[in-house]
Amino acid sequence: MILLILSINFFGLMPENVFAVNNEVMPGPDVYLSDQKVVFDDVKPKLINDRTFLPFRKVAELTDTEVEWKGEERKVEAVKDELKLVMEIDNPNVILNRQEKLLDEDEHARIIDDRTMVPLRFFAESFNMNVEYEDGIVYLSPIADEKVGVEGEVYGFYALGGSWNELFGEDYPELGENHRLDTYDTIGVGWYELDKEGNLVTDGNYGFSRPGGYERVLEYAFDEEYNLAVEMMVFKMETKDKDLSSIILSEEKRKEAAKQIILEAENYSGVNLDLEGLGFFSDEDEVTEVQNKFTAFVEEIKEGLDEEKSLTITLHPPNSVYSDAYDFEQLGKLADQVVIMAYDYNEINTPGASAPYPKVKEAVEKSVELIDNDKIILGVRTPAVKYSNVINEKVEDENDINLEETEDREIVKELKEDDEISWRIRHIFLDSVYDLVDEKKEEIDGFDVLWDEDSKVNYVRWEEDGIENYIYYKTDESLNYKLDLIGDYNLKGLAIWRIGLVPEVIYDELDDFFKR
Template identity: 40%
Template sequence: MKKSLLAIPLALALLSGSMSSATAAEDRKNKVVVDGAALENTTPLILNGRSFVPFRALAEALDVTVTWNDKERTVNAISDDVMLELTIGSKQALTNQGNFDLDAAPMIKNGKTYIPLRFFAETFDAKVTWDPENQSIYMTTPPAAMAVIGFYTLGDAQTSSWTDLFTMDYPGTGIGNTDLVSELALGWYSMDEEGNLLPNNPYYWNRPADWESVLGAAGDYRMKTEMTIHLPEKDPTLLTLLTDEQVKSQAITQIVKEVELYDGVNLDLEGLGLGQSEEQIVKTQSQFTRFVSDLSEQLRSNNKSLTLTLHAPNSVYKGYDYKSLGGVADQIIIMAYDYTDPKSQQPEPLNKVEQAVELAKAVVPAEKLVLAINLWKEDEETIQDKIAIAKRHHLKGIALWRLGLVQNDWNGIRQQIKKRY
């Protein structure tokens, strides 16, 4: 917390950058917009050039714990190592960093307690911008501690996962972006119709000849590794895997043997439920959940984790029972994309991504959910919009599809996510 920021009047500066598409379609008048989403039933008060906001709504948006002392008429707020006390009618603010003079005192109006916005927000490291045309306030919360999973594939000279991660050409290593990435989903495996694990994916996720050096470098920079098993939509192997007990048993045996080299398994089995009747979907969900449960049991007995990379609940692929799967998997990556033409470069619509998160969160604990971002379609600004959704819903983290495509967009990620070290 910087003392020089604490008593600055609200600047009448124009909002920089383009508006988030999450709020562009709604009325922008008299709003408090936090990380791209307007706070419901919250209208700022503008008095003598100062902005006031209901303290409870603001505190919740900043994930700050607040209490109200009716006898002393004080507001107390605590977050991490910051403590703040404000008193109704007093221009004196008390913090664990010292005492500060306010330009305006907190007040009670229409039964609500209003506090000076800029002082409160910047005390907790949020950034505030004023939009004078619409009399609205835009706030960006500080970087959050979140997991970042990077899908690691072979790529090519222009989209090298190695170079994107370490910011050095192979085999050189450096901190690079490993201070953000906590886990690698190593997309190197597939399966055949007999349940045999294939180390060279017949589609486009091939295991490099020097793959063991990737595991070694991941260990050096304290990144977890998961072997990713990928079967795309319409691959006949998946149907056999779910319906043939012998094939399923063979697959689980081989996965458990191979996972000794990794921290866990990431299953990316795609296309389930497309075009099926409701009865068929229920059956498919049950078959997939049973396979996942059997695999999870074996992995846990070997102290290995299980991640599921799943189509979003609001996609056309309905063969995934999120509630049941959330009970057996350690984490679920929501593929909240492909809502638009896969060949287009149009960013994924925020309303669909938010809906996907809300549907998943309704049946799976937020701390198990990870939001996947398809970097083929996003830029630095729209990536931040997606991360903001994960922050607002207190998800475990984000997943980047894929390393090699982030490149200059790391700057936007760093503005939203706290470094690991």
């Protein structure tokens, strides 16, 4: 272990004539890295009120930290792994890992002899260095990384193409060394939809279809080495014609759908019901009836499944405009787990994040009031949301308005007739956003990644051909705010929409956050 050794005056352990009082700057201690004395080229260590200050670039060198001097702002930014520290000259308020912290009055960064100096103890401890004092010597040593992690499950949606390579780490039908089978506890395979009559189909209108060779997915997933649970995901979205509500309100269609789902579930670990927008186009009286009949539908499926089969329900969050027809409390009692899709909060007419942190937190708080927290899985959507201004542009096809751009399909969110359209909204691959940001940084002077402090999300903004564009997207920083909610509220875990669209930076965060 590397030791950084500093001989300093501490608690009277050095001669009185090196003490600094009343903010007087005195010569500081010698510094040792292992058994070698550190050579300072020009500015030597300083002692101010018994605190040791070093030039910030030398501290960075000794602690293996990347630093940057923001001259116009008079700030030092230091980064190491996931840790970030921002210190402003002569300001005791610092920002450590997005949180403000108030230092002692004489502990702030300062300019001495035209050089930026930082407090050694605070800086070192901020970056996981252990500080011990013995016989007037300061011993600094790195704290060994210990992965603590949160107990929780990761649920992945496997659907709509492109999922094989990411999950199995190789082209179909091979299993590669860099597979992601160890990341997930359960996958929901999006191979089924309900048609208008309530029949279970494997070639539906929204692209939720069962691919050829699907058996190989089950073979690898069920292998005892990985032992993944695999649920059959059943999808249907409400339309203006109220196709989904019509199934639920018809006893004949409802029972036939339940019967077919129960029968097909024999091939899987369980069922995931993802029936979205239920009752969105219904009036208040009909919504109540739809809610009751849907609960009965879920109860019938639950009773018909074998005891060892799991039942997951994927729901809009309680604070969503799409949630009125779902009885969260009763559904939570029937389900083994509930995925809360805490996203799609973005406005049609105002650029903004799909999953702003205050809304996601509110969704979690409302959910735990209605459902046992150990059944709740927080849903995260990886695609970014892009807004392009179309105030002066005629939009001829409503299907252009809100779609998820992938290589193989488009999903369209239905809009009510009275919705005004001033922005074209697309959900796009996260990897493609990272590439676009890099391109724009080269093309546009001053182009930079911005941070929406209210939403806790990164975004970029630029104009092109007279069109104003915004993209709000996930980074490791924004994801961490969502992950913290899982630990804070003791939720069951995280669900990811969807496998095939998850960049490595997201997987790295999951590996660090969850115990595996």
